[in-house]
Amino acid sequence: xxxxxxxxxxxxxxxxxxxxxxxxxxxxxxxxxxxxxxxxxxxxxxxxxxxxxxxxxxxxxxxxxxxxxxxxxxxxxxxxxxxxxxxxxxxxxxxxxxxxxxxxxxxxxxxxxxxxxxxxxxxxxxxxxxxxxxxxxxxxxxxxxxxxxxxxxxxxxxxxxxxxxxxxxxxxxxxxxxxxxxxxxxxxxxxxxxxxxxxxxxxxxxxxxxxxxxxxxxxxxxxxxxxxxxxxxxxxxxxxxxxxxxxxxxxxxxxxxxxxxxxxxxxxxxxxxxxxxxxxxxxxxxxxxxxxxxxxxxxxxxxxxx
Amino acid sequence: xxxxxxxxxxxxxxxxxxxxxxxxxxxxxxxxxxxxxxxxxxxxxxxxxxxxxxxxxxxxxxxxxxxxxxxxxxxxxxxxxxxxxxxxxxxxxxxxxxxxxxxxxxxxxxxxxxxxxxxxxxxxxxxxxxxxxxxxxxxxxxxxxxxxxxxxxxxxxxxxxxxxxxxxxxxxxxxxxxxxxxxxxxxxxxxxxxxxxxxxxxxxxxxxxxxxxxxxxxxxxxxxxxxxxxxxxxxxxxxxxxxxxxxxxxxxxxxxxxxxxxxxxxxxxxxxxxxxxxxxxxxxxxxxxxxxxxxxxxxxxxxxxxxxxxxxxxxxxxxxxxxxxxxxxxxxxxxxxxxxxxxxxxxxxxxxxxxxxxxxxxxxxxxxxxxxxxxxxxx
Numbered sequence: 010x011x012x013x014x015x016x017x018x019x020x021x022x023x024x025x026x027x028x029x030x031x032x033x034x035x036x037x038x039x040x041x042x043x044x045x046x047x048x049x050x051x052x053x054x055x056x057x058x059x060x061x062x063x064x065x066x067x068x069x070x071x072x073x074x075x076x077x078x079x080x081x082x083x084x085x086x087x088x089x090x091x092x093x094x095x096x097x098x099x100x101x102x103x104x105x106x107x108x109x110x111x112x113x114x115x116x117x118x119x120x121x122x123x124x125x126x127x128x129x130x131x132x133x134x135x136x137x138x139x140x141x142x143x144x145x146x147x148x149x150x151x152x153x154x155x156x157x158x159x160x161x162x163x164x165x166x167x168x169x170x171x172x173x174x175x176x177x178x179x180x181x182x183x184x185x186x187x188x189x190x191x192x193x194x195x196x197x198x199x200x201x202x203x204x205x206x207x208x209x210x211x212x213x214x215x216x217x218x219x220x221x222x223x224x225x226x227x228x229x230x231x232x233x234x235x236x237x238x239x240x241x242x243x244x245x246x247x248x249x250x251x252x253x254x255x256x257x258x259x260x261x262x263x264x265x266x267x268x269x270x271x272x273x274x275x276x277x278x279x280x281x282x283x284x285x286x287x288x289x290x291x292x293x294x295x296x297x298x299x300x301x302x303x304x305x306x307x308x309x310x311x312x313x314x315x
Numbered sequence: 316x317x318x319x320x321x322x323x324x325x326x327x328x329x330x331x332x333x334x335x336x337x338x339x340x341x342x343x344x345x346x347x348x349x350x351x352x353x354x355x356x357x358x359x360x361x362x363x364x365x366x367x368x369x370x371x372x373x374x375x376x377x378x379x380x381x382x383x384x385x386x387x388x389x390x391x392x393x394x395x396x397x398x399x400x401x402x403x404x405x406x407x408x409x410x411x412x413x414x415x416x417x418x419x420x421x422x423x424x425x426x427x428x429x430x431x432x433x434x435x436x437x438x439x440x441x442x443x444x445x446x447x448x449x450x451x452x453x454x455x456x457x458x459x460x461x462x463x464x465x466x467x468x469x470x471x472x473x474x475x476x477x478x479x480x481x482x483x484x485x486x487x488x489x490x491x492x493x494x495x496x497x498x499x500x501x502x503x504x505x506x507x508x509x510x511x512x513x514x515x516x517x518x519x520x521x522x523x524x525x526x527x528x529x530x531x532x533x534x535x536x537x538x539x540x541x542x543x544x545x546x547x548x549x550x551x552x553x554x555x556x557x558x559x560x561x562x563x564x565x566x567x568x569x570x571x572x573x574x575x576x577x578x579x580x581x582x583x584x585x586x587x588x589x590x591x592x593x594x595x596x597x598x599x600x601x602x603x604x605x606x607x608x609x610x611x612x613x614x615x616x617x618x619x620x621x622x623x624x625x626x627x628x629x630x631x632x633x634x635x636x637x638x639x640x641x642x643x644x645x646x647x648x649x650x651x652x653x654x655x656x657x658x659x660x661x662x663x664x665x666x667x668x669x670x671x672x673x674x675x676x677x678x679x680x681x682x683x684x685x686x687x688x689x690x691x692x693x694x
């Protein structure tokens with residue numbers, strides 16, 4: 010994005026630039042108008058308000074001191090060990106959950122793509138099924154499953170695999186399991202939508218030329234599915250780093266960024282800190298998604314293993 | 316360089332029979348064309364050879380080694396696919412080098428060898444292009460180079476020319492022949508196009524309903540088709556239905572729907588009995604046409620006699636339509652209740668028009684006869 014529109018906020022520029030390139034007619038702009046208004050009202054305007062609040066100073070009895078200018082919030086974020094620790098924890102959760110989610114999703118999408126008839130429908134339906142249940146209920150369901158007295162531990166104990174129960178929940182493992190479960194359907198659908206347009210013939214061609222089954226997946230299927238894998242990664246990562254429901258229901262003492270923000274907003278009433286925290290997090294997210302996308306894109310073409 | 320043996324090869328998909336029984340030995344260095352209409356099982360046979368389908372029954376041997384259960388990537392075959400199946404995310408050069416990469420050939424060497432292959436198919440200029448931006452003919456060349464690059468024992472071609480226009484396809488046929496002559500490798504080429512098969516093949520295998528009906532040199536299968544299906548499939552011909560009236564030691568007389576008796580000379584009068592139903596094939600190239608009143612008289616038996624005294628079969632009919640087909644003109648002629656077509660080269664003078672009365676005549680020795688069940692009568 011360059012030229013006169015570089016000053017536009019990213020979401021608008023993202024919508025505007027391709028439009029400008031594809032069509033110079035006003036009609037395209039007119040068609041996009043509802044979306045632009047939507048973005049403006051529900052993203053850009055609130056974000057500007059948030060940005061303004063992050064630049065105020067704190068107040069003893071109010072949420073923030075309106076009308077003041079100060080960098081207090083940012084200073085607090087940059088010096089507070091607690092806040093930085095939450096950011097690190099968020100990214101750790103995000104990376105692990107994304108890695109697990111995308112790996113499972115690639116295999117699952119491949120299975121749907123290759124399946125036929127009733128099996129294909131069953132596989133597709135079982136991806137969509139969890140989306141029909143509310144997030145809180147399905148996430149909360151992991152507590153009786155994964156708690157020290159839960160089903161999984163009962164099973165492990167009765168099989169003599171462990172001598173005493175493991176505390177998956179509350180804890181990091183529980184949060185990751187819950188988060189993977191939340192984002193997996195979206196990741197599977199993103200990858201499957203790309204795979205479904207792919208020609209099986211080119212996989213056969215690769216095998217015919219001597220590529221073993223795993224090799225043909227690695228050389229042909231993965232690079233072809235890369236646009237879907239990138240979408241799946243970005244969805245999983247952004248959602249997991251900013252996760253609120255799974256950590257809220259399944260985490261122990263260590264909490265990620267979203268829970269910390271909630272505490273500052275609702276309990277501590279330190280809005281200047283909470284908003285500054287959010288702005289910094291947004292920048293970090295944008296940067297890391299950029300890095301992820303560029304890295305993954307390199308694997309879309311020819312690449313070497315040895 | 317390999318001899319391939321197919322022995323009782325069959326493929327069923329559930330209840331559906333794709334290939335019933337294919338047995339043939341393909342000689343080392345031979346170019347065999349599997350020719351048949353769509354659904355005849357020729358592509359399935361080729362896919363079994365490639366290892367992309369597992370036979371339900373039968374055996375495949377390459378150089379006396381049973382490869383029936385070997386997956387495609389462990390076979391020394393390479394396939395050129397109908398839609399070419401180029402890897403869209405790889406450059407032309409990377410496509411061609413792919414097989415060598417799978418063989419573990421180092422980067423520099425495989426790129427060099429891929430370049431040589433591209434040179435052979437005259438695609439060097441496009442080495443760094445995106446294969447999706449190439450024309451059909453160019454894609455075809457790249458697919459060919461990609462398959463040849465692995466130096467396969469057998470090259471399998473699955474209708475690779477069927478998506479090209481006629482002119483391009485004919486150029487490619489000649490080029491394929493040249494490449495085959497140069498490499499002396501075994502080629503198996505699947506096609507539904509008779510002209511393509513006749514141009515390319517050392518031998519043609521004709522498939523129908525999952526069976527290999529006849530295998531032979533192009534000339535042989537054309538001159539000596541085993542059954543009515545092959546006669547009809549290999550070229551346009553007139554089938555005339557009839558019933559044997561009587562046989563004599565040197566000829567069979569057939570009462571036909573042309574409204575007159577057709578005399579077919581035979582050295583095997585016992586092949587047919589009076590009353591047998593037969594179809595006679597009158598190929599357009601065996602028919603000559605002239606004005607209805609041109610130099611013919613009837614002898615005592617009612618057989619027309621040329622002014623030079625030779626007897627001949629002939630019928631008179633009315634031109635129904637005239638079809639210009641480039642170098643030839645096709646006349647469709649109404650004779651009694653049926654219709655017969657004959658062809659002439661455009662340069663032949665004396666063109667006829669719709670409504671003209673013309674005489675169609677032929678040499679009885681050029682007629683092929685088939686029984687009710689489609690089998691050929693050995694005359």
